Amino acid sequence: GPAFPLATAHARVRGQAAYTFTHDPNGTDPTIGNPGFQAVLEAEHTFPSGAVATLEGILEHTNGDQGRDNAATAFSSLATIQYDATARLTAQAAWLHDYSDGSGMLRPSLSYRFADGVTGNAELFVFYGRDGSRYGDWRDNSQLRVGLTYAF
Numbered sequence: 013g014p015a016f017p018l019a020t021a022h023a024r025v026r027g028q029a030a031y032t033f034t035h036d037p038n039g040t041d042p043t044i045g046n047p048g049f050q051a052v053l054e055a056e057h058t059f060p061s062g063a064v065a066t067l068e069g070i071l072e073h074t075n076g077d078q079g080r081d082n083a084a085t086a087f088s089s090l091a092t093i094q095y096d097a098t099a100r101l102t103a104q105a106a107w108l109h110d111y112s113d114g115s116g117m118l119r120p121s122l123s124y125r126f127a128d129g130v131t132g133n134a135e136l137f138v139f140y141g142r143d144g145s146r147y148g149d150w151r152d153n154s155q156l157r158v159g160l161t162y163a164f
Contacts, residue, residue, distance in 0.1 A: 024056045039077040048074035048084075063095040086112040086146075100125040108147070115141020115148040129163040 018025040029051040036044035054068040068090040076083035088110040095103045102123045109116035121135035135157050141148025 022058050025054070026056075027051070027053045039075055039080075042077065046075045046077065048072070061095065063093060065091070065093045067091050086110060088112070088116075110141070110146045113141060113145035113148070115139075115145035117147050117150075131161045131163075132159070133161065134158045 014029055029049065031049045032045075032047055034045050034047050035041075037047055039046045049071075050073075051071045052068055054066060056064065056066045058064050070088045070090065071085070072087075073085045074083065088108065090106065090108050092106045093104065097103055103121070104123075105118075105120040107116065107118050117140070118138045119135060121133065124132045126132060136155075137157070138154045139147045139150040141151070143149065
């Protein structure tokens, strides 16, 4: 689909949109997915400290079936930040939120390079939202992952 970039010394803005065509443009065949579109607008900023933050807005729409009021539109956002605190320590965080149903996910993480090829990682995944929502059904899958990677 169409895309555009715009950049300054410390900030970048990007956008992209796409339309999905299907073999059922009128929504008359329930076995074929309906057409729809997606659009993403992203802003990225690099702070003087070197931390990089992004914010995305994501719009998704699927046309409804003919004669039914079942079109679906969802809006969500994704915010991320990455900061290389030292040459060895990196902190990251991501927050995904679906405004259509109030659900989302938080993911903070730390990575520490002990030596060349040896890196420790810790990341937390927290899902929230009501039952039946996009991410709320994943609440029981919230977890802390701790690991050590050795590359040779």
